[in-house]
Amino acid sequence: MYITVGRHQWHAPRRLLGGGRTRSLALVLSLSVLSVLVFFVLLPSEWQDVVLPLHRQPAPRRMPVAQPLPPLPDRVPCYGPRRRLLSESPDDELRSAHLDIPYPVPFIGSYDELGLERTWMTPEDRYGPYGYGEEDDDYGRERVSWDAVNWARLQNSCFDRNEARFPAAARWFTNEPRFALRGDSRLPLVRTWDEFNATRRTAIVVRTYNGYRYKPEDMHNLRALVTEASLRTGGEYAVVLLVNIRGPESNVTRSREAYDEAFRKADIPPEFRSIAILWDESLLRSWYPKVEEYR
Ligand SMILES: *[C@@H]1O[C@H](CO)[C@@H](O)[C@H](O)[C@H]1NC(C)=O
Numbered sequence: 001m002y003i004t005v006g007r008h009q010w011h012a013p014r015r016l017l018g019g020g021r022t023r024s025l026a027l028v029l030s031l032s033v034l035s036v037l038v039f040f041v042l043l044p045s046e047w048q049d050v051v052l053p054l055h056r057q058p059a060p061r062r063m064p065v066a067q068p069l070p071p072l073p074d075r076v077p078c079y080g081p082r083r084r085l086l087s088e089s090p091d092d093e094l095r096s097a098h099l100d101i102p103y104p105v106p107f108i109g110s111y112d113e114l115g116l117e118r119t120w121m122t123p124e125d126r127y128g129p130y131g132y133g134e135e136d137d138d139y140g141r142e143r144v145s146w147d148a149v150n151w152a153r154l155q156n157s158c159f160d161r162n163e164a165r166f167p168a169a170a171r172w173f174t175n176e177p178r179f180a181l182r183g184d185s186r187l188p189l190v191r192t193w194d195e196f197n198a199t200r201r202t203a204i205v206v207r208t209y210n211g212y213r214y215k216p217e218d219m220h221n222l223r224a225l226v227t228e229a230s231l232r233t234g235g236e237y238a239v240v241l242l243v244n245i246r247g248p249e250s251n252v253t254r255s256r257e258a259y260d261e262a263f264r265k266a267d268i269p270p271e272f273r274s275i276a277i278l279w280d281e282s283l284l285r286s287w288y289p290k291v292e293e294y295r
């Protein structure tokens with residue numbers, strides 16, 4: 001750093017100004033103080049009015065911790081995309097091989113502790129049941145007309161076969177429009193966990209959007225997810241495709257016709273239409289008007 005005095009230039013003593021690190025530190029500190037000040041001066045007035053409701057309302061009822069759920073009864077086998085019970089359909093099964101070669105040491109974890117076998121799979125072994133390699137002559141599995149598969153029907157029939165294992169609160173999945181604008185909803189403003197009875201079923205929500213181009217790998221993965229998480233567990237999980245209809249002019253909640261039209265235009269693969277549910281920005285805007293960014 002230079003200090004100019006008259007016509008003379010002086011090197012300022014480093015001791016006085018501090019080294020590079022001290023100077024950066026001072027700069028960062030003063031900028032932070034400045035931005036905190038600016039933040040409080042410019043804070044939108046509605047933020048300043050926010051009062052945490054902690055001491056106004058009774059405390060929320062806390063979930064009890066560490067309460068192990070009793071195991072569910074034994075799973076009843078379900079039908080898969082080849083219309084056979086998965087327990088009796090070798091073509092729906094993954095394949096694997098024991099090879100007489102050294103197996104890689106896992107970076108973390110233990111095969112023994114988890115009871116995993118040291119087996120090998122090719123991509124065909126892993127995703128063959130879901131269509132990988134089906135265009136090859138030596139596919140070696142029964143082919144499926146995937147467009148004719150109705151994954152919601154398979155998931156629901158699986159739940160029916162297993163219904164006795166679940167509490168009464170467990171339900172079918174349907175892809176009827178289920179979201180309403182805030183003003184039209186019959187739901188109370190605040191709901192808490194203790195208003196619901198356990199269903200012992202879990203939704204796996206896969207998010208996508210209109211116009212998304214489903215690659216073959218996406219199809220194999222989605223089919224694997226539905227089959228292995230839902231159908232092979234006797235309905236302990238249900239896979240749902242949550243489709244974001246993008247664009248500021250979309251309003252799928254306006255009417256059933258608007259919903260159906262957006263559904264038709266959303267390019268959802270036929271086999272997944274039965275598990276697809278739409279939402280759009282107008283819906284979130286009505287529920288969360290102050291968020292201002294919806295994706
Ligand atoms: C929860 O289960 C209890 C007992 O079976 C029943 O009386 C109650 O109506 C259920 N509540 C809900 C929200 O389903």
Ligand SMILES: *[C@@H]1O[C@H](CO)[C@@H](O)[C@H](O)[C@H]1NC(C)=O
Nearest residue numbers: 181250251253254255282285
């Ligand atoms: C969507 O349609 C509903 C019902 O007609 C209307 O109340 C709402 O304002 C619309 N939202 C937008 C963002 O157009």
